[in-house]
Amino acid sequence: MRNVAAIAWRDIRAVFVSPIAYVVLTGFTLLSGWFFFNMLAQFNRLVAQYSMLQGMDTTWLNLNDAVITPLLHNMLVVLLIVIPMITMRSWSEEKGAATFELLFTSPVRVGEMVLGKYLAGAALVTLMLALAMIFPALLFWYGNPEFGMTAAGFLGLYLTALAFVAAGNFTSSLTSNQIIATISALVILLLLFVISWPAEGANETLRGILTYLSVTEHFRNMAKGTIETRDFVYFLSLIATFLFLTHRAVESNRWK
């Protein structure tokens, strides 16, 4: 456990002594703020318009459905692009430098390295999302969105981001080239994102599998406010699978 902490702590510090963390945090918060501002502005416009009409059904026009859920979806897309860039260094940088030799000649297990590096990436993502909490917080301050639905949505976004970090760590462990690591992570994440597209035309079994594999489907469930075990199981098994693959990839480096 001590080795895990040592490795995680070093990686976190490396990100915070360089401009990387600040650029990522600022960029993500800025983009999320832009989405938030525009969705809220549109919401206000719609409320103003509909309040002049009488007898229309306006239950769909609430803060959750009109602002928070679309905001979460947009943030998810930003995370999909940003996370591979956060995780690309994790293994690639060490593999390109002699520090890989330091790690492997120290009494540290591969599992401890994998976990340490994963936690470092997870920590930065946690901070990104914590900062983005300011937007729902503003809504709670001035309005009354539904708490449960908002919390479930953010939890869904967080779990998705954690799974993305695990996938990014995996591609980084395959290569010492950071660009290759980023692009492969992006490809994996995009595939997970759109894998359910052919589901509609597919037969029953295939549709079930494709829908289950899709990040979007599980995230959408949570963004709608439903917290189900199957979604948790999905995200946790995604994380576990990628960490396992990372472990195998790192271990296999030594046998080449």
Add this chain to the structure above:
Amino acid sequence: MIEVSNLTKTYGSITAVDGVSFMVATGQAAGFLGPNGAGKTTTMRIITGFMPATAGTVTVDGFDVFDDSFEVRRRIGYLPETPPLYLEMTVRSYLRHVGKLKGIVRNRIASAADRAIEECSLENVAGRLCGHLSKGYRQRVGLAQALIHEPAVLILDEPTIGLDPAQIIEIRALIRRLATERTVILSTHILPEVAQICQKVVIINQGRIALESDIADLVRERSLEEEYLRHVSGEALGAGQPEASTGGGGI
């Protein structure tokens, strides 16, 4: 004590190390000589446990590097060809980090780092970033990280490469001091270095041991240079001469 027996490492169809056996006694310093690509780094990487051998065994103080990898890692300090520095860390925090990785108990890490800093004369740069250091200082930080857990065995891969003459003298003096109470394997291209620091020399060529001998026995008969050329070219020293004379007789 380090015992290497019948060590073989192949990469696909290439055999980098082929049936290498040698021994370094406790407290002895051995110079590991050989041309580029002879298999020095590969052998050292196997001894440190960085990568497994295809065949053969290595034991360090009686522990097998493959079966008791962690026991071996605790006993070995390793300086790879490039010092394994995290460039964005200060020298002191880097050494403390390595101390943690090497398994030093929490309350001794700070003092271990200070001791390594002192031993390698890094006091002036302890607060500076590794990335801002000159090559000589980086090499010394590399040595300090190899020493931090007070290992009984030191494996140094070309510790003086790329340094200026003054730095070479300094690093050599440091290694000589360190070698008094430790078992050391040192790879190098510089022959006098071996004569100055080591009691033993192992020459490796094309993955095979060409010579294993005590320096004292060697110097009595021939110079180390002669021995090296004789074993590396595979023939007597005269083999290089005709080539030189044809080159000189061009015009």
